Amino acid sequence: MTSRESIRAPGALVLVQPAPAVSIEDLYDTVFQYQLFPGQPRRQHQFVGEKAPRRCRFCTGAAATFSQRCHVMPEGFGNRELFTLEECDTCNGNAGRTVEDQFAKFLAPIRALLPIVSRKGGAKHKPADGSSIQSIPGRPVRLEIHEDDPTIAVIARGDEELTVQVQKQPFNPMDVCRALARMGLMVVPGREFERLRYLVPWIRREVEAPSMLTQYHIPGTGLRWSSLVVYRQRQPLIGESPLVVAYSFGTVILVWHSPTPTLSAPSGPVFPAVGFSPYAPHVVERNTKPIERSELVPGTLDVTTIHFGSRRELSAEEAADAERWGL
Ligand SMILES: [Zn+2]
Numbered sequence: 001m002t003s004r005e006s007i008r009a010p011g012a013l014v015l016v017q018p019a020p021a022v023s024i025e026d027l028y029d030t031v032f033q034y035q036l037f038p039g040q041p042r043r044q045h046q047f048v049g050e051k052a053p054r055r056c057r058f059c060t061g062a063a064a065t066f067s068q069r070c071h072v073m074p075e076g077f078g079n080r081e082l083f084t085l086e087e088c089d090t091c092n093g094n095a096g097r098t099v100e101d102q103f104a105k106f107l108a109p110i111r112a113l114l115p116i117v118s119r120k121g122g123a124k125h126k127p128a129d130g131s132s133i134q135s136i137p138g139r140p141v142r143l144e145i146h147e148d149d150p151t152i153a154v155i156a157r158g159d160e161e162l163t164v165q166v167q168k169q170p171f172n173p174m175d176v177c178r179a180l181a182r183m184g185l186m187v188v189p190g191r192e193f194e195r196l197r198y199l200v201p202w203i204r205r206e207v208e209a210p211s212m213l214t215q216y217h218i219p220g221t222g223l224r225w226s227s228l229v230v231y232r233q234r235q236p237l238i239g240e241s242p243l244v245v246a247y248s249f250g251t252v253i254l255v256w257h258s259p260t261p262t263l264s265a266p267s268g269p270v271f272p273a274v275g276f277s278p279y280a281p282h283v284v285e286r287n288t289k290p291i292e293r294s295e296l297v298p299g300t301l302d303v304t305t306i307h308f309g310s311r312r313e314l315s316a317e318e319a320a321d322a323e324r325w326g327l
Helices: 089-097 099-113 173-187 190-203 316-325
Strands: 005-009 012-016 028-036 046-048 082-084 123-125 132-135 142-144 152-157 161-167 211-217 226-233 243-249 252-257 285-291 301-307
Touching: 028 173, 089 099, 099 123, 099 132, 099 161, 099 173, 099 243, 099 301, 173 190, 173 211, 173 226, 173 243, 173 252, 173 285
Parallel strands: 046 082
Antiparallel strands: 005 012, 028 226, 123 132, 132 142, 152 161, 161 301, 211 252, 211 285, 226 243, 243 252
16 A cells, blocks of 8 residues: 555444555664675684584584584685584584575576686586586686577677576575575574574474565676675564574575564565665566475576676765675
């Protein structure tokens, strides 16, 4: 409803006042924020969590060991510096094989199309036996198209943009949400973690729970940094998410709304994290989906356009958003 209106029902006059638009800052506090600058010289290692007593947030493991470096944002997406002290080796290994693996599959085409992961050899996406995309830092992205393998195809090419259709590997959207939740639970302060502990069995794949995932596609050559921003709800409201996690990488921002404390689907507002891009065609596509079931989604064909056009001038309001997300 866009304006005040009344509904006549038998024996009642109901006046409906439309809710004013809310921003995430109205309802949530930022409890954690970190930016990674892929391709830049490595910064000092940062650790979150307590060293003593050493414990794991994801199990009660009495015999837990802590010999591995546990990455908060995935290593394969450029994180060589941000670690948690509060995940044990067993939970780290399990997450790497399950939810983090699904997360990597979900973002694999973007990761391979943008030369922003500073890793020896870059990132490669090869859905079948023939065609492949490979990004190597400092060099143009290499697309090898085999005409008898339709998993990768260039569908439009211009001076300022390239549109590519890429076959994703099958992935489980609930696991993508779990991976975001795990990053969020790693970094929330201890007291917040106690309120959010109900999410642990779900992250461990012991139960299913519905949540909500919004994907933004930002026109351009990719955000200047990759970020993790974690929000916690200021005042608990029935039916809304206590925790929201935003993760940005390349041309994508993912915003995940947690299940409620009763493991029900959240009904809160979707927050417009960003509404424009300085690159043509300037429009940010936003796609919100309730994620209700744990199931493998067949590898869909994703169409991604990378824009190489020049930036336009920003208004003061846009500049603030641009600074927040690294546009
Ligand atoms: Zn553990």
